[in-house]
Amino acid sequence: MKPTIALTKGRLEKQFIAFLESIDFDVEPLVNKGRKLRVETDTLQFIFAKGPDVTTYVEHGIADLGIVGGDILAEFQPDVYNLFPLPFGHCRMAVATEQGQVWSNQKKKIASKYTGITKEFFKDKGESVDIIKLEGSVELAPILGLADAIVDIVETGTTLKENGLVIKEEFFSFSARCIANRSSLKIKRAELTPIIDIFQKQGGNL
Numbered sequence: 241m242k243p244t245i246a247l248t249k250g251r252l253e254k255q256f257i258a259f260l261e262s263i264d265f266d267v268e269p270l271v272n273k274g275r276k277l278r279v280e281t282d283t284l285q286f287i288f289a290k291g292p293d294v295t296t297y298v299e300h301g302i303a304d305l306g307i308v309g310g311d312i313l314a315e316f317q318p319d320v321y322n323l324f325p326l327p328f329g330h331c332r333m334a335v336a337t338e339q340g341q342v343w344s345n346q347k348k349k350i351a352s353k354y355t356g357i358t359k360e361f362f363k364d365k366g367e368s369v370d371i372i373k374l375e376g377s378v379e380l381a382p383i384l385g386l387a388d389a390i391v392d393i394v395e396t397g398t399t400l401k402e403n404g405l406v407i408k409e410e411f412f413s414f415s416a417r418c419i420a421n422r423s424s425l426k427i428k429r430a431e432l433t434p435i436i437d438i439f440q441k442q443g444g445n446l
């Protein structure tokens with residue numbers, strides 16, 4: 241059985257493929273996969289999933305390694321080896337509001353996909369807030385009056401800017417990370433070590 245790597249679909253997938261290309265890996269099967277969610281190369285199997293599901297596949301040992309954002313690890317705290325950071329997917333976690341919003345002392349409503357991170361953040365500040373869970377496009381919430389602010393990841397800042405939101409506070413910086421299934425690392429050490437070494441070494445150089 242070839243080692244299996246679970247990749248987070250979307251932005252991280254593109255950045256990971258660019259990273260593989262930079263270390264002379266033949267990325268053709270990944271680039272031209274169409275809508276396939278599983279791709280095999282001569283030496284590896286790749287599966288494509290949403291971030292939280294990448295951690296699930298790795299936790300259950302279906303995937304040996306995973307490429308996932310530090311935000312997902314902080315939010316879901318899966319039982320995996322959190323091996324090392326990768327040189328892409330750099331983001332910040334931020335509280336954002338509408339431009340010109342007056343930050344009153346009243347109990348605030350905070351919309352987020354990251355309810356765990358949001359809860360911890362405001363608990364650490366000693367502030368009681370109502371958290372509203374959304375699945376995406378959270379920037380809509382302050383604009384439409386669903387919430388006073390959002391807690392979300394910011395990469396380029398374009399989404400905030402184009403929706404008239406500004407950062408009120410940044411509190412956590414992270415990048416993509418390589419994670420591993422706990423048993424795989426022992427049982428498949430011989431197959432996984434060269435892959436991990438390349439990712440780690442090249443990652444450090446970029």
Ligand code: PRP
Pocket residue numbers: 375376377378379392393394395396397398399400
């Ligand atoms: C993420 C995040 C922001 C956006 C930030 O959303 O939730 O909306 O990216 O990126 P930027 O600072 O480069 O504009 P994603 O694209 O993952 O989609 P989603 O809103 O459906 O979760």
